[in-house]
Amino acid sequence: MGNPFIKNIKIFTVYILIWVFISIIHNIVIVFLLDVKLEQAFTESIVYNTLYFLLGISLWYTVSYNTLENYTPVKIFINHSAAAVITSAIWVLSGYYILINIFNDDASYKTYLFNSGIWRFMIGILFYSITVAVDYVIIYYNNFRQKLFRESELNALVKEAELKSLKYQINPHFIFNSLNSISSLTLSNPDKAREMTIKLSSFLRSTLSKNEKQKSKLVEEISNAKLYLDIEKVRFSDKFEFVEELESECKDMEIPSMILQPLFENAIKHGVYESLFKVVIKLKCGPEKEYLKIIVENNYDPESVPRKGEGIGIKNIQQRMKLIYNQDNLVTVEKNNGLFKVNIFIPR
Amino acid sequence: MGQRIKALIIDDEKLARDIVKTYLGKYSSIEIIGECTNGFDAVKMISEQEPDLIFLDIQMPKLTGFEMLEIIDNPPVIIFTTAFDQYAIKAFEVNATDYLLKPFSEDRFADAINKAVKQIENKSGLDKKLDGLLKHIENREEFLERVVIKSGQKISIIPVNEIKYIEARDDYVMIYSDKGNFLKQKTMKYFEENIDPAEFIRIHRSYIVNIMYVKQIQLLEKETYNALLHDSTKLPVSKSGYQDLKKFFDK
Numbered sequence: 001m002g003n004p005f006i007k008n009i010k011i012f013t014v015y016i017l018i019w020v021f022i023s024i025i026h027n028i029v030i031v032f033l034l035d036v037k038l039e040q041a042f043t044e045s046i047v048y049n050t051l052y053f054l055l056g057i058s059l060w061y062t063v064s065y066n067t068l069e070n071y072t073p074v075k076i077f078i079n080h081s082a083a084a085v086i087t088s089a090i091w092v093l094s095g096y097y098i099l100i101n102i103f104n105d106d107a108s109y110k111t112y113l114f115n116s117g118i119w120r121f122m123i124g125i126l127f128y129s130i131t132v133a134v135d136y137v138i139i140y141y142n143n144f145r146q147k148l149f150r151e152s153e154l155n156a157l158v159k160e161a162e163l164k165s166l167k168y169q170i171n172p173h174f175i176f177n178s179l180n181s182i183s184s185l186t187l188s189n190p191d192k193a194r195e196m197t198i199k200l201s202s203f204l205r206s207t208l209s210k211n212e213k214q215k216s217k218l219v220e221e222i223s224n225a226k227l228y229l230d231i232e233k234v235r236f237s238d239k240f241e242f243v244e245e246l247e248s249e250c251k252d253m254e255i256p257s258m259i260l261q262p263l264f265e266n267a268i269k270h271g272v273y274e275s276l277f278k279v280v281i282k283l284k285c286g287p288e289k290e291y292l293k294i295i296v297e298n299n300y301d302p303e304s305v306p307r308k309g310e311g312i313g314i315k316n317i318q319q320r321m322k323l324i325y326n327q328d329n330l331v332t333v334e335k336n337n338g339l340f341k342v343n344i345f346i347p348r
Numbered sequence: 349m350g351q352r353i354k355a356l357i358i359d360d361e362k363l364a365r366d367i368v369k370t371y372l373g374k375y376s377s378i379e380i381i382g383e384c385t386n387g388f389d390a391v392k393m394i395s396e397q398e399p400d401l402i403f404l405d406i407q408m409p410k411l412t413g414f415e416m417l418e419i420i421d422n423p424p425v426i427i428f429t430t431a432f433d434q435y436a437i438k439a440f441e442v443n444a445t446d447y448l449l450k451p452f453s454e455d456r457f458a459d460a461i462n463k464a465v466k467q468i469e470n471k472s473g474l475d476k477k478l479d480g481l482l483k484h485i486e487n488r489e490e491f492l493e494r495v496v497i498k499s500g501q502k503i504s505i506i507p508v509n510e511i512k513y514i515e516a517r518d519d520y521v522m523i524y525s526d527k528g529n530f531l532k533q534k535t536m537k538y539f540e541e542n543i544d545p546a547e548f549i550r551i552h553r554s555y556i557v558n559i560m561y562v563k564q565i566q567l568l569e570k571e572t573y574n575a576l577l578h579d580s581t582k583l584p585v586s587k588s589g590y591q592d593l594k595k596f597f598d599k
Contacts, residue, residue: 176431180450184367274409
């Protein structure tokens, strides 16, 4: 995040107004309570307050470094205490040298400046504390807003994926063709027809009663996706094969819901529907470093002409993974030599 | 009736072909001469075996049912069998005899067969009144995504975004694409109506151009323009074509 005192015109204006106000108070106090000459009081307030005005802006950088994400509270406290002392000392001394150069021949003013140094130092510490406190409020407010924004975006994407999947599963192509297969099986193989009816029903039931969960267990996601593949298998028994390599330690790991299924739909739609030869859809899950790595791959006919709508499902998954884990490149796609491969890395 | 009707079943799903086969088993006057699982095989089979009747699915690998029909010379009587209901109007535009929505009953199938048999017996063709009526129905919910061309035995499929421009040639058009040039028996009007106007503009009586391939518009002399393509082809631009191009680029 950039410095809001520079980037945000509204904050900047308020900041200027605050310092104008402080300068006026400064003038009033030293003229009426300390009997400083008007001309000197005016110069003094401009010098000291302009200096802190600039220092205050740069304090933002110390604050944005010293966040709870980077350091422990104790470390932050020590850092700020040191910074407060140094900043105040710099402020008091540089103001002092500028002013004694301007009012070189006024001995009483010089004494006054020298004697008031310790008080100025205390005020410097006060300014430091207030500025830093305001900076932290700005940072946490911004983070909070960003988090809200990310969450709402994530929800929208999950909804979109669910809707798409729902739309696909209850579209005529899938459902009526499945029903047609059942109709055909009632003549040739009634047992299988019954089995298919049950599979289709449980699949539709699970689709229509999707819960709001963001994450679910890997095995649950796989079993739901397999139900779908089983139905397509009845339709295209000779046209595809599903292979699964699942390392047992991964079974109970949590993954974002609805990320596997769109990948299988993709493989069926662009691989199986468009191909003249047998397509092998492979699912591999295993640990890799600090990730759970999921690979979905399928061979496809490289000569088939791509249709519209390719890659939308995968883009949605990419966006969701990025929003959930706040990390890029968790989803990669490889496409060569007639092999389409999607790698997903789930941080553990 | 002397000869048996030769029927061909075209569908990529085995169970879908099975049910048609089972239903057809009751008609002794109809003989199944084969089954095809994709459009390519079907084109070959139709030209070799010349069936009288085909059962045709729409969504298939390689060529869709419609694309397949575009490139066969003497189409037989067609009964569509599909799960999509949105292609019914288009199906009648290609003179289909019937349109069976999957799954279909045996009675409904019998109706279709009756219609088909009648049509094969007296070769009357589809009711012309219906044909005329359908021409007035706007059915353009989808633009062309690809164009299929048959030259000799070779079938080429060109995605429309690879077409550079289309040139009028009497009853044909010449399609210039990255993959080469192809002659197709369609009119300019057909392409103008079926191709996405956000991607293609008719710049001249004889030319439709893909905007993506236009590099610049050159002024030759007063009110005479040329479109220069990225491969340095120059195409003439008519006055109204220039207006359309300008409208597009101003957007």
